[in-house]
Every structure is written in structure tokens, then in C-alpha cells.
Amino acid sequence: MAKITFITSDGNTTIVEGSTGSVMELAVQNKIKGIDGDCGGVCSCATCHVHVNPEQWDKTGAPDELENDMLEFDDNVSEYSRLSCQMKVSEDLDGLILTVAK
Amino acid sequence: MEKSKISDPFKKARLEKGFGKMNDQNDPVTMILGHKDVRKSAHNWKTFQSGGEEVGRIVVPSEVHIRDTRQIPFEVDPPEHKGYRDIVEPWFKRPLEAKYQENLSQIINNVVDEALSKETIEVVEEFALKLQSRALTILLNVPPEKADLWISWGTHVFRSEDTALDSSKANILYDYIDAELDKAIANPGNDLYSVLLASENNGTKLTKEEAKGVMILTFAGGRDTVINAVTNSIAYFAEHPQALERLRDEPEIMNTAIEELIRYFSPLTQMGRVVTEDTQVCEHALKAQSRISMCWASANRDERVFEKANEVVLDRKVNPHVAFGFGTHNCLGATHARQIMRILLTVLTQKVKSMEILDCEENIENLDEFKRKVGFDSIQVKFNKL
Ligand code: HEM
Ligand code: FES
Numbered sequence: 001m002a003k004i005t006f007i008t009s010d011g012n013t014t015i016v017e018g019s020t021g022s023v024m025e026l027a028v029q030n031k032i033k034g035i036d037g038d039c040g041g042v043c044s045c046a047t048c049h050v051h052v053n054p055e056q057w058d059k060t061g062a063p064d065e066l067e068n069d070m071l072e073f074d075d076n077v078s079e080y081s082r083l084s085c086q087m088k089v090s091e092d093l094d095g096l097i098l099t100v101a102k
Numbered sequence: 103m104e105k106s107k108i109s110d111p112f113k114k115a116r117l118e119k120g121f122g123k124m125n126d127q128n129d130p131v132t133m134i135l136g137h138k139d140v141r142k143s144a145h146n147w148k149t150f151q152s153g154g155e156e157v158g159r160i161v162v163p164s165e166v167h168i169r170d171t172r173q174i175p176f177e178v179d180p181p182e183h184k185g186y187r188d189i190v191e192p193w194f195k196r197p198l199e200a201k202y203q204e205n206l207s208q209i210i211n212n213v214v215d216e217a218l219s220k221e222t223i224e225v226v227e228e229f230a231l232k233l234q235s236r237a238l239t240i241l242l243n244v245p246p247e248k249a250d251l252w253i254s255w256g257t258h259v260f261r262s263e264d265t266a267l268d269s270s271k272a273n274i275l276y277d278y279i280d281a282e283l284d285k286a287i288a289n290p291g292n293d294l295y296s297v298l299l300a301s302e303n304n305g306t307k308l309t310k311e312e313a314k315g316v317m318i319l320t321f322a323g324g325r326d327t328v329i330n331a332v333t334n335s336i337a338y339f340a341e342h343p344q345a346l347e348r349l350r351d352e353p354e355i356m357n358t359a360i361e362e363l364i365r366y367f368s369p370l371t372q373m374g375r376v377v378t379e380d381t382q383v384c385e386h387a388l389k390a391q392s393r394i395s396m397c398w399a400s401a402n403r404d405e406r407v408f409e410k411a412n413e414v415v416l417d418r419k420v421n422p423h424v425a426f427g428f429g430t431h432n433c434l435g436a437t438h439a440r441q442i443m444r445i446l447l448t449v450l451t452q453k454v455k456s457m458e459i460l461d462c463e464e465n466i467e468n469l470d471e472f473k474r475k476v477g478f479d480s481i482q483v484k485f486n487k488l
Contacts, residue, residue, distance in 0.1 A: 038436065040357035042421035045432075066407065066420050069138070073145040073429060086420075 002094040006050075008033040009100060023093070024048040024085035027100075034102035041085035043067055046074050048084040049101035056096055060087055076101040105459050105481075106337035108367060110412055111472040112400035120384030122397070124470040126163050131374060132388060133397045133469070137404035137424070139383055140396045143375065144428040150375035150394060152431060153179040160374040162395050168272050174315035176323070180430060185303045187434070190316060193297060194241075194434045197441040202240060209236045210445045214453055217485040222460055225481045230332040231257055233442070234325060241438050242294045242320070251278075252321075257329060279317045283310055294320070324435045328442060330369040330465075330477035335443070338363065338414065339450060340457035340483060345416060350451040359416040360443045365423035366414050368399035371467060371474055373427065398424045399474060455488040 005015045006027060018026040027035040027048070036047035043066060052060050063071060063082055071081045081101065087093065115122045116135035124131045134140050143150050157172045158165030172178070175186040196202050213233045217223045235249040242248075255274060286295035287310070298313040339346045349359060372395040377388050388394060402423045403411045426433035433439070462481035467474045 038440075039361055039421075040440075042358060042361045042419065042423075044361060044422045044424075044426075066422055069141075070422055073141055 002089055002091055002096070004089070004093060005097045006030075006032045006035075007097065007099045009102060018089045021089055022085045023050075023087040023089055023098070024083075026089055027084060032100065034100035035084060037085060039085075043070055043083060043086060046070055046083060047102070049074055049076065050082055050084045050098040051078050051101060052080045052082055053097040053099075054080050059093055059096055074101070105462055106334065106341040108334065108475055110400070110403040111469075111474050112397060113403065113405075115471070116400050116404065119386070121386055122469075122471050124162070124395075124472070127167075129159070129164055129166075129393060131162055131393045131395045132383070132386065133372060133395045133400070133472075134383055135397050135400040136384070137401040137407045137422075140398065140401040140424055141428050143383065143394065143396050144424070144431070147179050147375075147430055149378055149381055151179055151378050152375060153177050153182070154376045154378075156376070159376055159393065162372055162374045162393075164374075165272075169276075169318075171276070171311060171318060172315050173319040173322075174312055175434070176319050176431060177315075183430060186312075186316075189298070189301045189303060189308070190434060193294060195437055197241070197437045203441060203445065205240050206237055206441055207445050207449070209233065209240070210442070210449050211453075214446075214449050214485075217483075218453060218487050220485075222482055222484045225333050225336050225483050226257055226329065226478055227480070229336070230329040233332055233446070234328040237328070237438070237442055238321075238324060241324075241435075244293045257326070275321055276314075276318065279314055279321070283313055283317070320435070323433075324438070326476075327369040327435075328439055331364065331367055331439065331443060332446060333477050333481060334367045334369075335363060335446060336457060336483060337459060337462070337478065337481060339454075340459050342414075343456050345414070346450060346454070346456075348416065349447060353448075353451070355417045356444060356447060358418055358421065359447065360440060361421050361423065362414055362416055362418045363443065364425045364439075365402045365408075365418075365421060367477075368402045368423075368425045369476065370425070370427075371399045371469070371476060372397040373431075396424075396428075398427065453488055455486045457486065458484045460484060 001017055001019050003015055003017050007013050016030040022041050024037045024041055028037045038047045039045035060082055067083050067086050071077050112135050120136045122133040124133055134143050152160055156166055158169045175183050213229055217229055223229055232253055235252040239246050239249050283295055286299055290296040298308055298316055301308050374393050374395040377390055377392050379390050381388050405411050426436040460482040463479040464475050465477045465479045467476055
């Protein structure tokens with residue numbers, strides 16, 4: 001089980017729990033505002049963009065090349081940007097805090 | 103395996119130069135072919151503009167001579183683009199609702215049942231066009247009978263046999279939309295026409311001309327694209343029964359399968375932009391006021407991004423395709439199109455054992471230097487029950 005916190009653009013904080021699937025799927029199941037997951041998680045739409053809490057960057061690790069190329073053209077990109085569909089929910093992510101980019 | 107194959111005519115030019123040239127009604131187009139350059143150009147809306155003076159010029163083949171109505175939000179640049187997009191976006195997300203999917207499922211089950219009940223069926227006109235038109239009634243929230251007229255227009259409502267564009271045919275659609283908008287003005291309802299006419303952009307009501315611009319785009323943008331996606335899917339599964347079998351056994355790969363088929367088919371080959379300042383791509387100089395196009399179909403076969411780019415890999419996990427465009431103008435109808443694909447594939451796995459292609463006529467786009475197959479003019483198929 002991992003507890004993950006989402007901070008949305010309206011300032012709300014939601015804590016959700018999950019053990020399988022991607023972080024995007026977990027967010028969509030819990031109707032987290034600003035995470036649409038239009039492409040279902042194949043790295044083609046960037047509607048699952050989040051900023052990782054900088055202090056927890058080690059937990060998630062950096063994006064790979066294809067994910068990075070996708071983020072490069074996103075207007076809200078930061079040093080700590082990730083596509084949440086490319087992160088697997090696991091114990092390792094327990095306590096993670098993500099700010100939704102949109 | 104050959105009939106369902108969609109080849110990649112851009113490979114050589116993409117690798118050697120990164121661009122191609124196409125003459126279109128004496129208004130040449132520089133086609134951008136590489137994945138990275140395509141995304142970069144789509145992102146750069148200041149240099150590569152959609153909303154210039156000459157309405158219809160960003161479409162290839164150009165529609166400058168057949169249309170004066172600006173298509174919205176397609177031919178509008180930021181920041182105005184966002185105002186329009188925000189109005190229509192919630193409406194075009196309705197395909198995520200359960201009731202919408204139920205209605206769509208009913209329609210798709212009906213066309214599949216009909217195909218199974220016949221000895222053979224011509225898939226473009228009798229299957230894909232019907233499916234697409236009836237599905238559009240749900241998107242517009244209009245009575246299902248409205249589809250009968252749209253079906254009667256045939257697949258060539260914007261095309262004729264010899265020229266790609268035919269203004270008399272296009273006028274059938276524009277006149278129809280005018281009339282439907284007048285009805286909605288007189289008698290507002292819960293359909294997209296009425297919703298558009300009642301919406302406001304920065305405090306002012308959308309004009310009839312603006313609503314018309316959205317409606318034309320909704321009809322035109324979602325017609326050939328969906329018809330090709332549906333027809334090509336039937337052809338693919340007819341020639342790859344083991345792929346249909348696999349989807350039956352592993353429904354969990356449905357999402358990656360849909361995205362992969364859409365990548366492979368790339369139902370919209372390219373879309374243009376007007377260059378606003380002297381610039382260059384791939385070390386090739388581009389003059390202000392000239393045209394470029396982003397060739398989604400070529401980008402989607404870029405071997406630097408996609409392993410086995412010319413193969414359909416149904417469980418391709420990372421698939422940054424641009425079949426629905428990229429950035430600002432990404433496809434507004436994608437949610438609807440994806441639901442159509444999801445339900446179609448599901449119903450095929452539930453009801454169809456196999457399909458056989460008996461005869462077919464390919465639809466080849468003539469892009470000067472390149473010839474690209476986008477689908478079929480006709481394809482006769484026998485459907486076998488599960
Ligand atoms: C598989 C089917 C489809 C494909 C492959 C497709 C492809 C595309 C592409 C590549 C673009 C980007 C154009 C650009 O950058 O200038 C686009 C935009 C658009 N598409 Fe689609 N499309 C499909 C279905 C639909 C449907 C069903 C509708 C509506 C009924 C639709 C409506 C639109 C609209 C309104 C835009 C313009 C969005 C904007 O400018 O903000 N499309 N489509
Ligand atoms: S869900 Fe589309 S890129 Fe993540």
C-alpha cells in the first residue's frame with residue numbers, strides 16, 4: 001500500500017491509497033482534478049503531468065528519454081516534472097506529494 | 103497480410119532530409135517529417151500559425167477557394183484559441199459518461215449484428231459510414247434519425263472523383279448547418295447547436311457564424327478520420343485473426359491496442375500552418391507567408407522514437423504518437439474517437455469469430471513526391487459469427 005498526496009490547482013489536497021497500476025490511474029480513479037489521462041497511459045497526451053515534491057525526487061527518479069521529450073514541450077514544465085502514467089504505484093512511493101501541473 | 107498494410111512512404115525523405123515538398127494548387131507545402139520536428143513545429147504557434155487571414159489555407163489540400171467560414175477552434179491561435187476551446191471542451195468530454203457509452207454501444211452492436219447477418223458487406227459505406235454518422239448524433243445530442251441524411255451524402259461529401267475538393271458538395275454541408283442553426287435559434291434545445299449559440303466567450307455570445315465554424319469542423323474533422331480508423335481496423339483484424347483472439351483473451355491490453363492502431367493508421371496524414379517569419383527547419387529555409395505541414399503519419403513511423411515502427415505491436419507500452427496532433431490544437435474529438443474504437447474492438451471480440459476480405463479498392467492520397475494509403479474506397483468483407 002502507498003499513500004500519495006495530490007495538490008490540485010484549486011489548492012485542495014487529497015490523499016489517496018493504492019497498490020497497483022500507475023499513479024495516473026490512481027489519480028483518475030479518485031477523480032483528481034487536472035489529471036485526465038486521455039491516452040490511457042502510453043505517454044502520448046501529457047494530461048497526467050505532475051510536479052514531484054523536490055525533496056522526494058529520489059523516490060520517483062527522473063523521466064526517461066521519451067517521457068522527457070514529451071515534457072519538454074509542456075508550458076508548465078519544471079525541473080521536477082513527471083508524467084504520472086509513467087510512475088508505477090508501489091511501496092516505494094509511500095508518502096509521495098505531487099502537485100498537479102494543470 | 104498485404105491488404106491491411108499501411109506503408110510508410112516518407113522513410114527515405116525523413117531520414118535523408120527531414121522534410122518533403124508537395125505542390126497543392128500552386129501553393130506549395132513543405133512537409134515536416136521527423137517526430138521531433140513535428141512536435142516542435144506544432145508547439146511553436148507563433149511562427150507556424152493556424153489563424154491567419156486566409157481561411158482554409160492550413161488545410162492540405164487547401165480549402166481557400168471553397169470556404170469563407172473560419173473553423174473554430176481550429177483556425178484560431180492563442181490566446182483567443184483558449185476562450186473557444188474552454189467553451190467546447192466539456193461537451194467533447196461527454197464520451198467519458200456511462201450513458202453516452204451505453205448509447206454508443208447500442209449503435210455499434212447494431213452495425214456489427216447487421217454485418218454478421220449478411221452474406222458479405224461493403225465496409226466503408228455500409229458499416230463505417232453508418233457507424234460514424236450514428237455515433238455523431240450522440241456527440242451532437244440530436245435524434246438518431248438525423249444520421250439518415252448524413253449517411254445519404256455518401257463518403258464523398260467533400261470529395262469528388264477527380265478533384266480532392268468540390269465546392270458544390272461542400273455547400274451541401276454548409277447549407278445544412280445553416281438551416282440547423284436557424285432551427286436552434288428559433289427553438290433552442292439540448293443539442294450542440296443550441297449549446298454553442300447560448301455560450302459566451304469573454305462575456306459576449308457566440309455569433310451564428312462562430313457556431314457555424316465549430317459545427318463545420320465537428321462534421322468535417324470527424325468524418326473521414328473515423329471512417330478510416332474503423333475500416334482499417336476491420337481490415338487489420340480480418341488479416342490478423344490471432345490479434346482478435348489475443349484481445350479476447352487479454353482485454354487488459356485494450357488501451358495500448360487502440361493507441362497502437364491509431365498510430366499505425368494515422369487517419370489524418372498531415373495538417374498545415376502558415377509561416378509568419380523567415381525561419382528554418384532541418385536546415386531548410388522557410389519564407390514568411392509560405393506553408394508547412396506537420397506530417398503526423400510520418401512522425402508516427404519515426405524509427406528514432408518507435409521500435410519496430412512499421413509493425414503493429416498491440417501491447418506497445420510507451421507510444422508517444424501524434425495521430426491526434428500535439429499541443430494547442432490537439433484533437434478535440436479524440437475522446438469520442440477513442441470510445442468508438444474501444445467499443446468496436448470489444449464488440450468484435452464478443453461477436454465475431456473471423457472476417458475475410460473478398461475484394462478491395464485502396465484509397466491512396468496523392469501527395470506529389472509521396473503516395474500514401476489512408477484506407478479504402480471500398481472493401482467487401484465477410485463477417486463470421488463467434
Ligand atoms: C481517429 C479519428 C481522428 C483523428 C486521427 C483526428 C486527428 C486530428 C488531428 C491530428 C488534429 C490536429 C490538427 C492541428 O494540429 O491543426 C485534430 C484536431 C481536431 N479534431 Fe480530430 N481527429 C479524429 C477524430 C475527430 C472527431 C471524431 C472530431 C469531432 C467530431 C474531431 C474534431 C477535431 C477538432 C475540433 C480539432 C481542432 C482542435 C483545435 O483546434 O483546438 N476529430 N484531429
Ligand atoms: S496519460 Fe497520456 S501521457 Fe500520461
